[in-house]
Amino acid sequence: MTSYFSLTMLGLILPGTAVAYQVMPRRARWAVLLAASYVTFWAISGKLLAFLLASTVTIWLCGLALDREIKQRGEALRAPGANRKAVKQSYARRMRLIMAAGAAVNLGMLFAFKYVVFAHRLLAPLAAPLLTHLGIGWAAPAAIAAPIGISFYTLQAVSYLVDVYRQSVTADRNLCRLALFMAFFPQIMEGPICRYGQTAQALWAGHGITWENLVSGSQRILWGAAKKLIVADRVNLLVKTVFASYESYDGGIIALAAVLYTIQLYCDFSGTMDFVVGTGRIFGVRLPENFRQPFFSRTASEFWQRWHITLGTWFRDYVFYPVSLSKPVKRLTTSARHLLGNRMGPVAASGVALLAVWLGNGLWHGAGGQYVLFGLFWFAVIWLGGFAEPIAQSICERLGIDRSALPYRAFQHARTLAIVFCGELIFRADGGWAALGMLRRLFGQFSLASFADGTVLKLGMDGADFACVGIAIAVLFVVGLLRERAQHDPAASATPAGHAGMPAAATANTAATRFALAWWQNFNVRWVLGCALILAIVVFGAYGTGYVPVDPMYASF
Amino acid sequence: MPLSKPSPELRHIALRLAVTAAALVIALAGISRIVLPKHNQDAHGPNNYEAAHGIFAEPENSVDLLFLGDSETYCAITPLELWRDHGIASYISATGAQRLPLTLSMLNRVLGCQRPKIVVLETNCLFRAVTPGTVARQTANDALPVLEYHNRWKTLRPDDLTAAPFSIGTDDFKGYRLKTGVSAADDSSYMTPTMDSESIRSLNRWYLEQIADVCRSHDIKLVLVSTPSTVNWNMKRHNCVQQLAGELDVDYIDLNTGKNRAQIDWSTDTFDGGDHLNLQGAQKATAKLVEILRNSYQLPDHSGESAYRSWDEAYARYERVVNEGAAS
Helix, strand or coil: CCCCCCHHHHHHHHHHHHHHHHHCCHHHHHHHHHHHHHHHHHHHHHHHHHHHHHHHHHHHHHHHHHHHHHHHHHHHHHCCCCCHHHHHHHHHHHHHHHHHHHHHHHHHHHHHHHCHHHHHHHHHHHHHHHHHHCCCCCCCCCCCCCCCCHHHHHHHHHHHHHHHHCCCCCCCCCHHHHHHHHHCHHHCCCCCCCCHHHHHHHHHHCCCCCHHHHHHHHHHHHHHHHHHHHHHHHHHHHHHHHHHCHHHCCHHHHHHHHHHHHHHHHHHHHHHHHHHHHHHHHCCCCCCCCCCCHHHCCCHHHHHHHCCHHHHHHHHHHHHHHHHCCHHHHHHHHHHHHHHHHHHHHHHHHHHHHHHHHHHHHHHHCCCHHHHHHHHHHHHHHHHHHHHHHHHHHHHHHHCCCCCCHHHHHHHHHHHHHHHHHHHHHHHCCCHHHHHHHHHHHHHCCCCHHHHCCHHHHCCCCHHHHHHHHHHHHHHHHHHHHHHHCCCCCCHHHCHHHHCCCCCCCCCCCHHHHHHHHHHHCHHHHHHHHHHHHHHHHHHCCCCCCCCCCCCHHHHC | CCCCCCCHHHHHHHHHHHHHHHHHHHHHHHHHHHHCCCECCHHHCCCCCHHHHHHHHCCCCCCCEEEECCHHHHHHCCHHHHHHHHCCCEEECCCCCCCHHHHHHHHHHHCCCCCCCEEEEEHHHHHCCCCHHHHHHHHHHHHCCHHHHHHHHHHCCHHHCCCCCCCECCCCCCCCCCCCCCCCCCCCCCCCCCCCCCCCCHHHHHHHHHHHHHHHHCCCEEEEEECCCCCCCCHHHHHHHHHHHHHHCCEEEECCCHHHCCCCCCCCCECCCCCCECHHHHHHHHHHHHHHHHHHCCCCCCCCCHHHHHHHHHHHHHHHHHHHHHHC
16 A cells, blocks of 8 residues: 555555544544554555554653652652752752653654664765774665655654653553554555654544544545545656756746646645545544645745645644754854844844755755755844845835735745745756756746647657646635635634635625635535536546556655 | 344334445446546546457457456567567557456456357466455456546546447557667576476466356356566466466467577567567567467458458557667
8 A cells, every 4th residue: 555545545455444533432543553554654654653553652651750859849849948949940850861862762763764874975075084094894874775755754753752841731641642653554555744742642542433524534535545546646747758868958848847746745645645534524523624725835945844744744843943943053142132233133033944944854854955955045044134124124114115015915926936946846856957957947948849840749648747736726716716715714613614614704805705605604515516516536537557656755854 | 033123223223224225336336437437548638447448449340369367468468569460459458467357357357259169368466466356356346347437537528428438549559558768687597497386376276267257157268378478477476377277278388488489689689688579579478479369269350341441540659659669
């Protein structure tokens, strides 16, 4: 099994688990979910399941140790005549040590599987001659297959440890509950990266499957399958051709490939997330959303608040804030304020935390030059954007440009999209040098000749494919627009429509939107649309002869 | 304990699901009818098995000898040579990497329009693993062909709404795929004697038994044939098929070994290093096979019959292409 949209998952594991879950007594339902999770993990990664178990056991033990320290500290502080400052310092040191040890074990496993070869390649020019001179062998380590989802569950493990350390959650004494939090089967391949406080109790609760949840969850899964099979796997035909030999194409084709790759990545990843959230919904578990109409963003920062949200918030909470609030960076911020003023100073100082976040973000995706470049690209865009914003504001004021008017908003959307396409081009390129080479061709040899002479239709997608993708994107745009227009409606999440990924009509701000959303909330309408979606997937899905099944793209990160 | 009566809500849900499922199946069956290829040529849209499906455009009950199997079959047997030499009407409904569920499906579909006297099953496909996934896919494809031919939405034409599936245009070479290149094979370990035997999966065996049963019930002689290949064939496989043939009471001809061995020159008669035969190899294998078949079975000679005039025309086209291939 390589995809959530495979026959094995949709025809066997998911329905089998749902039936077994429902017939079990409530108190034993967690066992069904845990068994299904480990079976799925085993089906993909075999014996590497041992590393997931090792992660689970280490954070469980460290959590218990932290819990013991917290209790002992409380007792020590309550003791008569206690030196509170000394006690706090002493326990803080020990707790940091426990937390760091647990995190190090987990991050160490991640490093061993994903980064040893990359680190070796980086260090080789320096270390190889030195070690050879000292008579020590310097053999290149062989790349090894990593357990599926190690990048995702490792971040969950670290977040659990830090949350227990920060006392924002209580350490779980129940190993099985923690194991289910780490391994819940829809999340194994691509996340979302959940916090213990978000899902652990709900997974354990064993709520029965309700008709409403079953229908809305299934509709969400169908929607995801349509995105993956109709759009993502179809555009892959052109994307893989162009990225494999970009030297053969002009800038116009490279621009098209960058746009299509961004669409592919979005439809693949968000389609898989639809499966994950939909499956969670069937079992009565609300998993965090990873996407919120990212292409409606007006700035690069906003884009990252809407794209792979759980990764962004993880880096915000566990890297950005700790680095920003560290003593050296605080001192740097103070100095920067003196030097550059209250507006630019903090922006300049935030570069340290931003750099840590974006290097981490880039490297989290993989060990390769293109990922480092990808991280640096977004760091530069967002950091420099912080400097540019006051300047743009001042220019607009002087020229009398209304920043809330449609033309300026359209400019912001277009600018953000251009940045996103460049970023994703770097991300998909076959290495850092290839990324630079593609950018050079994109800007240095831009031409529309390949569109005029029909070359574009010989790269894996014919006219019918482009038409199919175009219509699908138009549908996605309309659905995104409807969601966007009713985005901040708290009632939305409480309705079945909200569960299926659509907002409620209550706060829609135009008559057309209100009509569309009210229509969508009609159960029968959604039922018929679901059937139409099944037919559309069967007929227009990119599967079978002529197509190569594309593994979920984020599963390899 | 007696079963409690289902609640009205549960009955309503069950009814809704049943109606939906029925509506979906009907819709998919209707779409299947539209997207099923009508033309057996590539130019008319993606037909996965264009040459193999050409048999459905042959006149009813006109084919006496049917070949099934994978690519070994359509590279090793050339039906129009059988026609030229003996007036035998044969057709190859083999497809690349054919697995036994497809073989059985193909046989059943062919029997809807033809009554062959002999079915030859090339044995390489016996060793292509049949898994529950293969079976599920084939069953689904047979029930709802849109799953296999859905991509034809790109090339639909008006006659897709009216013509019968696979009814337009047979294959000039009657399923044979002509290859003229030469790439010598290493035959140093080819058919090294051994008493060991390879085994086939239980699902493969089950499908072979089904194929044998279908042939028996239609009074068709099933013959297992191993065509020459240094890459795919060996004594372990020979021993396995020999035993299977005995157990199923079907005939077995191995063109790789013994008295039935075709005189293949592995330095000139293969186009891909011994995996498949080229034209020269196919002519030798075909001649050897027909010699054995004619000695053992009755196959009618249709030479000169007006109903088979199209076969003479097909042979003329085949001969022209073969001569051009030989000249180049």
